[in-house]
Amino acid sequence: MFLNELFRTATFRLTLAVVAAMIGSAAFQFFLGYSQATVFEARRSDTLLYREAALLQTESQEDLERKVRDRATDDLRVIMNVTTLFDHDHLYIVGDLHDWPEGLVADGHVHEISLQNTDHSPGSPGVLRMLAVSVRGGRFLVLGRSWHMRSELRLMMRHSLLVSIVPTVLFALMTGIVLSHRALARVKDMHEAIDRIMEGDLHERLPAGRQRDDLQRLAGSVNRMLDRLERLMDEIRDVGNDIAHDLRTPLTRVRARLDRARSAGHSAEALRNVIARAIDDLDQSFAVITALLRIGEIENGRRRVGFGTVDLDGLATDIIDLYEPIAESKGIVLRHTPGHGVMQVLGDRDLLIEVLANLVDNAMKFTPEGGHVTIRTYEDADGVSLQVEDTGIGIPPQERKAVTGRFYRSDKSRHVPGSGLGLSLVLAIVQLHNAVLRIGAARRDPDLPGAVFTICFVAASHALPPPDEAA
Amino acid sequence: MTGPDTSDRVENAASPVIPTGPSVLLVEDDVKIAQEVAEELESRNFRVRHETSGSAGLEVGLAHDFDVMIVDRMLPELDGLSLIETLRERQVRAPVLVLSALSAVDDRVSGLKAGGDDYLTKPFAMEELAARLEALLRRPTNSRETMLRAGPLTMDLIERTVTRNGERIDLLPREFRLLEYLMRRPDQVLTRNMLLEDVWNYRFIPQTNLVDVHIGKLRRKVDENGGPSLIQSIRGAGFMLRVSK
Numbered sequence: 001m002f003l004n005e006l007f008r009t010a011t012f013r014l015t016l017a018v019v020a021a022m023i024g025s026a027a028f029q030f031f032l033g034y035s036q037a038t039v040f041e042a043r044r045s046d047t048l049l050y051r052e053a054a055l056l057q058t059e060s061q062e063d064l065e066r067k068v069r070d071r072a073t074d075d076l077r078v079i080m081n082v083t084t085l086f087d088h089d090h091l092y093i094v095g096d097l098h099d100w101p102e103g104l105v106a107d108g109h110v111h112e113i114s115l116q117n118t119d120h121s122p123g124s125p126g127v128l129r130m131l132a133v134s135v136r137g138g139r140f141l142v143l144g145r146s147w148h149m150r151s152e153l154r155l156m157m158r159h160s161l162l163v164s165i166v167p168t169v170l171f172a173l174m175t176g177i178v179l180s181h182r183a184l185a186r187v188k189d190m191h192e193a194i195d196r197i198m199e200g201d202l203h204e205r206l207p208a209g210r211q212r213d214d215l216q217r218l219a220g221s222v223n224r225m226l227d228r229l230e231r232l233m234d235e236i237r238d239v240g241n242d243i244a245h246d247l248r249t250p251l252t253r254v255r256a257r258l259d260r261a262r263s264a265g266h267s268a269e270a271l272r273n274v275i276a277r278a279i280d281d282l283d284q285s286f287a288v289i290t291a292l293l294r295i296g297e298i299e300n301g302r303r304r305v306g307f308g309t310v311d312l313d314g315l316a317t318d319i320i321d322l323y324e325p326i327a328e329s330k331g332i333v334l335r336h337t338p339g340h341g342v343m344q345v346l347g348d349r350d351l352l353i354e355v356l357a358n359l360v361d362n363a364m365k366f367t368p369e370g371g372h373v374t375i376r377t378y379e380d381a382d383g384v385s386l387q388v389e390d391t392g393i394g395i396p397p398q399e400r401k402a403v404t405g406r407f408y409r410s411d412k413s414r415h416v417p418g419s420g421l422g423l424s425l426v427l428a429i430v431q432l433h434n435a436v437l438r439i440g441a442a443r444r445d446p447d448l449p450g451a452v453f454t455i456c457f458v459a460a461s462h463a464l465p466p467p468d469e470a471a
Numbered sequence: 472m473t474g475p476d477t478s479d480r481v482e483n484a485a486s487p488v489i490p491t492g493p494s495v496l497l498v499e500d501d502v503k504i505a506q507e508v509a510e511e512l513e514s515r516n517f518r519v520r521h522e523t524s525g526s527a528g529l530e531v532g533l534a535h536d537f538d539v540m541i542v543d544r545m546l547p548e549l550d551g552l553s554l555i556e557t558l559r560e561r562q563v564r565a566p567v568l569v570l571s572a573l574s575a576v577d578d579r580v581s582g583l584k585a586g587g588d589d590y591l592t593k594p595f596a597m598e599e600l601a602a603r604l605e606a607l608l609r610r611p612t613n614s615r616e617t618m619l620r621a622g623p624l625t626m627d628l629i630e631r632t633v634t635r636n637g638e639r640i641d642l643l644p645r646e647f648r649l650l651e652y653l654m655r656r657p658d659q660v661l662t663r664n665m666l667l668e669d670v671w672n673y674r675f676i677p678q679t680n681l682v683d684v685h686i687g688k689l690r691r692k693v694d695e696n697g698g699p700s701l702i703q704s705i706r707g708a709g710f711m712l713r714v715s716k
Contacts, residue, residue, distance in 0.1 A: 276707055279596070286594050287676070321645050322671055325684045354675045361679055 011183045015176025019169050026165050034157045038150055045129050045145045046110045052080060053108070053133045053143055061137045068095045068141075082128060082144030090140065097142060106132035106140050112147065127151075186215055202230045246288050250281035257281075291421040298351070298428040310352055312343040312386050316375040319356045323364070331369035334360070339378035343386075345457040351429045358422045359388040359453050366392035368448070385456045389442050394449035400439040430455055492516035493538035493608055498528030498554065499570065500546050504593075508541070511597045517604075525549025532558050537565045539607050541600075544571040544582065552585040559586035566607040568600075579674065598708035602660040609659060619654040622701055622714045624693060626654055635693060646689050653702065653712040662709035686710055 006012055056064060064085065071083045084095025092098050101113045114127045130144035189207045196204045205226060206219040261274040316336045327334035345352075356375070363373045371391040378385055395403055403423050430437045435457045442450030495517045499505040502523065509519040520537070522528040525546035532540060532554070540558075544551040555567050569587035571579075579590045589603050619626040623636045631647060633640045642650065652670050653661065663682040667673045686702055694700050703713045 279707070283596075290592075318671070322673070322677075322681060325688050326679060326681055329684055350674050353673065357673070357675065357677055361677060364679070 005184065006177065006180055009180040009184050009187075011180035012176050015172060015180065019172045019176075022168060022172065023165055026161060026168075030157050030161045034153055037153050041149050041153070042129065042147075045147075045149075049080075049110055049129065049131045049143050049145060053131055053141065056141055056143075057133055057135055059135075061135075061139075064135060064141070065094055071096075080143050081146045082130065082142060084142045085135075086132075086140045086142060088138040088140070093139065095142070097144075101128075101130060101142065101144075104130055104132050104142065106134060108133050113144070183215070190215075190219065197226065202226070202233060243288065243292065247285050250284045254278045254281045288421065291425060295421065295425050295428045298425070298432055307346055307348055309344050310347045310349045312345060312352075312377045312384065313338045315349070315353055315356055316377065316386075318353065319360055319375065322357070323360050327364060327373065330364060332364055332367055333372045334364075335372065335374045337374060337376045339376070339384075341379065343377040343379065343384050345384050345433070345435075347433045347457070348429075351432070355426050355429050355455065356386070356388070358426050362422060363388055363390035363392065363451070363453075366390065366394075366451070368392065371448070382456050383458045385454050387452060387454045389450060389452045391442065391445075391448055391450040394441050394451045395439060397441075403439065426453075434458060490516045490518045492518060494518040494520070494536075495604065496528065496532055496535075496537040496540040496565075497521045498523075498525065498532075498541070498546060498551070499543045500524065501543075508597075508600065512601070512604075515601055523547075525551065525554045529554050529557055532563060532565075533561055539604055540565055540567045541604070542567055542569055542587070544569060552582065552587075555586045566610070568603055568607060570595075596662075596707070598660070598705075599662050599664065602662045602665065602708060605659055606656065606661075606665065609656070619651065621654045621657045621712055623695070624650075624654065624701065626651060633693075635695065640692055642689075642692060645685070646692065649685060649689055650693065653710070657712050657714040660705050660708050660711050665709070682710075 056067065059067065068083050068085045071080065082095075082097050084097040085093040086100055087093055090100035092100075101115060104111055104113055108131065110129050110131045112127060113130045127147040127150075128144040129147050130142060132140050132142045135141045186207065186209055193204050193206045205223045208216050208219045208223070257274050257278055261271055266274070313336070316338070320334055320336050324334055360373060360375065367373055367390045372389075373391075374387075374389045376387040376389065378387070427437055435455050438452075438454040438456065440452045440454070442452045490513050492515070495512060497505055497509060497512075497519055499508065499521070500523050505521050505523070509521050512519050520531060520535070522531055526548040528542065528546070529549060542551045542555055546554065549557075551569060551571075555569070558567075566588040567586065569582040569585075569590045570593060571582065571590065572593045582590045588607055591600060591603060617628045619628065625634045626632075627634075628651070633642055633647065633650060649666070649670050652666070664676065666682050666685075667676070686704075690700050690702050693702070699713075701712060703711050705711055
């Protein structure tokens with residue numbers, strides 16, 4: 001079971017492949033060495049045979065006979081294993097070989113001959129390199145050298161191959177087993193960690209291990225992904241809690257109101273009043289849900305199809321037209337300061353007017369009577385900007401990032417009604433337009449510093465190059 | 472064709488009175504919502520025919536003439552937009568109000584493009600639905616007219632002037648636009664959303680009671696001192712330019 005698992009690890013398979021390659025390459029090397037040595041040895045042997053044959057060919061008939069006889073009995077040099085003289089009918093005259101070797105042709109070239117009956121001489125060479133040349137008197141001289149060198153070479157090579165390869169392979173296999181066992185253990189740890197994460201323990205992380213290798217890198221990536229997921233999950237949980245809270249408040253009111261209306265004897269008019277207020281509260285709940293759905297929709301970026309050229313000053317004029325009466329009734333001066341030239345951006349008019357309406361709405365909520373709300377457009381190196389400035393209570397620097405979070409409501413604004421989603425919606429729309437939202441203070445007044453919301457667009461004419469170049 | 476009387480609500484929705492008003496085809500798969508809508512409309516003297524699937528709606532819509540149709544976007548078998556497109560291809564001209572759970576402007580545009588005449592997002596107030604149905608039934612007849620008259624008011628669309636009993640009233644351009652919209656639809660309930668959408672061309676619902684402030688300003692200019700206001704507030708619904716006595 002364990003071995004089976006071991007075999008299936010990538011490390012062990014890699015080891016096996018390396019071992020196979022090692023055996024193959026060693027065998028190839030030894031084969032190459034062996035065949036080179038064989039060729040070399042054959043050439044050396046043949047040179048000797050030719051030289052000896054040439055030497056003996058020059059002897060007279062008697063001298064040759066004598067030399068051959070001497071060789072057969074007391075030659076100590078043992079250069080030739082076979083030296084025999086045959087007559088023209090291949091019949092034995094003198095020497096250490098009694099029969100004409102089968103297959104030998106008297107053409108003066110070396111042949112490889114194997115002798116069956118090897119009883120004639122000591123050392124009994126099985127295979128010989130032989131050569132037959134004609135000498136004086138129509139006779140044939142047969143010379144031969146044992147070819148046992150080749151089998152000895154082969155034997156030697158086989159031995160050294162085994163001696164070198166077997167320990168190497170064993171060592172490699174052992175290393176492979178150890179390594180893959182370790183990898184298996186780490187993967188097993190990771191599996192266990194993943195199982196715990198899947199059971200809901202999102203704080204768990206994969207063990208990275210001490211080695212800086214691919215497994216560690218993978219574990220690192222997965223852990224970073226888990227960090228992000230955990231953060232997102234927390235956000236979603238927070239948002240979920242906020243939604244539940246923001247929905248529960250009006251629903252609680254509805255319930256209490258209906259409950260009370262049921263118990264006491266009310267007039268038809270009073271009941272109608274209760275119903276109207278219940279519907280108002282329900283509408284507030286629906287407004288929260290609708291705003292959330294819209295933000296989700298916008299954040300999914302489905303709406304970019306509706307983009308066209310939008311004139312920001314035209315937008316401001318329309319918004320002033322819509323909000324001026326309410327500004328008047330609140331004693332606030334609502335103004336529009338257009339920039340120089342045409343302030344056009346690429347965007348969705350309906351969404352941008354919603355952004356501006358939200359910002360103006362917000363500014364008027366937090367600006368006391370006698371204050372100013374100014375819509376400004378201008379163009380600078382960054383691109384075209386749309387700005388809404390007020391002289392209200394302002395936003396403390398530490399809260400500026402948080403105000404765009406869902407349902408965020410500053411302590412200063414708890415008493416002001418609203419879904420708490422207006423700025424989240426603004427931010428979602430701004431991001432859909434690849435624009436930047438900046439929040440700052442309008443002036444140095446400790447009581448009413450005012451707030452400035454600036455939306456900076458990459459200008460329509462700069463829209464073609466990627467944003468980093470344009471900036 | 473006489474519009475349903477929306478100013479005097481029938482008190483009892485379960486009234487046995489058989490409706491005799493305009494016929495409406497309601498294609499909606501949620502039976503409970505459909506039942507509420509149907510009862511409400513019947514109490515407002517509409518004759519309601521309800522179908523739960525797109526294909527059934529198509530069949531009935533082709534077989535009978537309706538004064539107005541209410542079609543949900545998400546329907547089994549045949550979706551709402553395809554249903555409207557098919558009806559329009561077959562020369563069914565009755566105005567259609569599209570209902571949807573989707574709020575995006577894109578969805579609204581596609582709803583209108585398919586041949587719908589108005590678009591309402593769920594959840595909606597019954598008053599909103601009724602007002603919009605009435606608006607569809609009483610579409611402004613002659614938009615080429617140059618003089619509009621409503622009660623003591625006369626509007627000259629060429630001179631861009633308004634008079635009350637011959638006396639000139641000075642209006643800002645936005646007040647003129649709002650009054651023109653009201654005068655084209657006398658005795659008709661107009662909701663805040665309808666005014667925002669049609670007069671200001673806004674597709675979102677602002678957090679502040681903008682429309683009320685605008686109406687208030689206009690009212691102060693057009694009303695005679697002491698008398699009842701020409702522009703009446705309809706509780707839970709919106710406003711109405713009251714002409715008939």
